[in-house]
Amino acid sequence: MANLATWMRPKDEKWFQPFFAKHPDIHVFDARKGDVALNQMDGLLLTGGFDISPEFLRQENVDPTLIHNDVNPVRDRWEFDAISKSLARGLPILGICRGIQALNVALGGTLKLDIPGHDLPEQKENDIQPLRYDRNATHRFERVNSAHHQAVARVADGFEVDAWCASDDVIEQMCLRNYPFAVAVQYHPERGKIYDALFEDFFERLERR
Numbered sequence: 502m503a504n505l506a507t508w509m510r511p512k513d514e515k516w517f518q519p520f521f522a523k524h525p526d527i528h529v530f531d532a533r534k535g536d537v538a539l540n541q542m543d544g545l546l547l548t549g550g551f552d553i554s555p556e557f558l559r560q561e562n563v564d565p566t567l568i569h570n571d572v573n574p575v576r577d578r579w580e581f582d583a584i585s586k587s588l589a590r591g592l593p594i595l596g597i598c599r600g601i602q603a604l605n606v607a608l609g610g611t612l613k614l615d616i617p618g619h620d621l622p623e624q625k626e627n628d629i630q631p632l633r634y635d636r637n638a639t640h641r642f643e644r645v646n647s648a649h650h651q652a653v654a655r656v657a658d659g660f661e662v663d664a665w666c667a668s669d670d671v672i673e674q675m676c677l678r679n680y681p682f683a684v685a686v687q688y689h690p691e692r693g694k695i696y697d698a699l700f701e702d703f704f705e706r707l708e709r710r
Contacts, residue, residue, distance in 0.1 A: 503707045506539060506583055507546040508532045508576050516691040517548070520700045527707060532579050544707040545587040547600030549689065552651060553577055553612070560611045560654075567614035569650055581607050588683070593706040595699075596685035598649055601675060604685045610657030615650055616671060624648040626692050631667040638663035638674065640699045645688035647673060652687060660685075682706045 509517065509531050521529060530537045551570040555563045557577045584607040587594055596604045602612055624630060625648040634641050640663070653672040656662060664674035677683035682703065690696030 503527045503543040504541055505529050505544050505546055505707060506537050506542040507548060508580060509548050510550055513548055524704050539583055539586045543710040544593040545583055547596040547603055549598035553602060553606060559606055559609055591681055593682040593703055595703045598687060598689055601685035601687050602651060605653045605657050608657035608659060611655040613652045613654045616652050620648055620650045628693050628695060632664045632673055633667045634664045642695060646693050647688035649687055
């Protein structure tokens with residue numbers, strides 16, 4: 502039995518369930534629903550959600566009008582604590598959408614607080630956005646279903662960028678250098694049928710612990 506910590510919105514559960522169903526020996530602990538004993542977890546899954554609260558951002562002069570969605574400081578506080586404790590223990594981490602942003606901010610990076618052309622309705626569930634990859638990237642998907650209005654700006658120390666949007670170079674995938682497994686993507690692999698290899702890589706590392 503492996504224990505996985507996360508914070509997940511109710512509307513996202515349907516997307517992740519098919520991937521969890523393939524691994525019934527992984528017990529998912531959702532911090533939105535109750536306390537999670539982080540010292541007993543074997544991995545961390547950072548999912549999509551609202552923008553990070555301005556007080557948690559590592560940048561000055563944040564324009565509040567660029568924070569489009571309702572924020573949740575309670576979730577922010579939990580996720581930043583979970584990231585810190587998971588990294589200290591060397592746990593496998595997978596960050597998705599907001600997750601790539603939270604990981605980057607937690608390690609000292611900054612965000613582009615509003616970007617054009619990445620939050621179109623047709624992008625939410627369709628793999629239509631082309632990517633270009635670094636030659637060393639392990640996981641590669643020619644087109645992804647990326648839907649977001651914020652993105653990584655200054656990359657935190659320790660990260661390597663694996664992929665960019667082919668049309669405007671917005672960062673879409675990163676990994677943490679010299680760390681067992683910490684992969685962060687701006688797109689939504691839980692919403693597509695082509696991303697099994699990414700999830701299987703994460704779950705395999707989780708189960709090894």
